[in-house]
Amino acid sequence: AQKITQTQPGMFVQEKEAVTLDCTYDTSDPSYGLFWYKQPSSGEMIFLIYQGSYDQQNATEGRYSLNFQKARKSANLVISASQLGDSAMYFCAMSLSGGYQKVTFGIGTKLQVIP
């Protein structure tokens, strides 16, 4: 069975600093996708970044990058130059194909950016 583990319930970061949010995953399927979603206090889930299991390079989207270490089964999110608007819950998720989009979510990390 697939599993996503996020071990940091809460994180603080100073504005303009970089922060890494940890995510490890477990699956026996060689083909999978890894996502990060942001959930601000308003509640909606916002897609941030995607990494495929066969992608050779780490994904980047603006200030977001995904540190993908396949052998360690980790997919950490790095946010550079934190902004106050980055304060939110962050969810790591894994997608497997199979009749429908099987997405497993982690329990999330609450990030607070300090001015």
Place this chain on the structure above:
Amino acid sequence: NAGVTQTPKFRVLKTGQSMTLLCAQDMNHEYMYWYRQDPGMGLRLIHYSVGEGTTAKGEVPDGYNVSRLKKQNFLLGLESAAPSQTSVYFCASSRSLQRNEKLFFGSGTQLSVL
């Protein structure tokens, strides 16, 4: 551009009451999902649909029913609400089954069952 719209945003029910949550998407997506979000548990899949007229059970389907009579709408029903169904409910849709396909989420429905 509306995307995925959920109604209502908030609801309080008494134990035993019934209600229907409506999800509508305007992106012509084939696949739709209902999740519930509980503290410390992440999002869990309740039911999903792979096309108009088809639905299937997800991870936590007990106590819920769904219908997809039209491609753009996916309804989640609670026939007899229980306090254990107090949660935040999210509808999502996706364009395909490709593993790189992201989910598009609605803004959520906060449901309290007293």
